[in-house]
Amino acid sequence: MRTRPTGRQLRFGVELRKLRERAGLTATQAGQLLGVKQNQISNMEAGRIGVSLARLRALAGQYDCTDKDVVAALGSMTADRTRGWWEEYREILPAPLLDLAEIEHHARRLRTAVTVHIPGLFQTTEYAREVFRQDVPELSPPDIEHRVSFRIKRQAVLFRESPTPHQAVVHEAALRMQFGGPKVTRKQLQHLLDLSEREHIALQVIPFSAGTFAGSGQSIYYFLGPVPQLDTVNLDQSHGPVFLDAETQLEKYRVLLGRMEATALDRDGSRDFIHNIARDL
Incomplete structure (x- = not known):
């Protein structure tokens, strides 16, 4: 688990939370739909753990997100895990x-x-x-x-x-x-x-x-x-x-x-x- 998520990782988590909230789901309900515990959803949304492209697509599907551009943009954020020069x-x-x-x-x-x-x-x-x-x-x-x-x-x-x-x-x-x-x-x-x-x-x-x-x-x-x-x-x-x-x-x-x-x-x-x-x- 990440001790200090970067700003980009935090933003990715914030956008996941927005998608869930727009779907009218609690973190517990989202976890039940995906077969994971509530704290795993919370850790994703806090940027503390990574999210694979497959898991992102599953989340988008459960949240009824039909905006392909948004899903693709979030996918580019989670797929790029290279360490930048600023590290x-x-x-x-x-x-x-x-x-x-x-x-x-x-x-x-x-x-x-x-x-x-x-x-x-x-x-x-x-x-x-x-x-x-x-x-x-x-x-x-x-x-x-x-x-x-x-x-x-x-x-x-x-x-x-x-x-x-x-x-x-x-x-x-x-x-x-x-x-x-x-x-x-x-x-x-x-x-x-x-x-x-x-x-x-x-x-x-x-x-x-x-x-x-x-x-x-x-x-x-x-x-x-x-x-x-x-x-x-x-x-x-x-x-x-x-x-x-x-x-x-x-x-x-x-x-x-x-x-x-x-x-x-x-x-x-x-x-x-x-x-x-x-x-x-």
């Missing part, structure tokens, strides 16, 4: 950060909106180091370097053979915050410009002149799964990632991101805007 940080960094990397790695598409920091996947090494130096409580130099290396390794999703499409909205405030001074900021802005030239990265800027807008003040990271029900929202908080996956929450943040993207400059206008800020440094 090397298991005893070094907080578990929610590892969950973030795992969810990010498996996402089909990414949407981001930030107002103060450059999105983590777009940060240079020097910029990330300056951000982590501001953490409270203060991090030790080794801890800072572990977090920096972890953040840079996460960026592999943008450069692998089939890179993950990423649509990002950045507020002008984030572009003008000089973490590390003008030299670091100039390099960071040039890195943004280079990334924005990549076909799979859509970078938009919300200028100060846009005034107030929906979602202002938040840092939102939205991970699209194989089906909308398996999307995940991460709200970047000072104490670490906060993950949301309730259907009402997912819909709320889809709307918020849509409004922010509609408020922002288009891709070409955003590149010109970033270039002008960098030029004036």
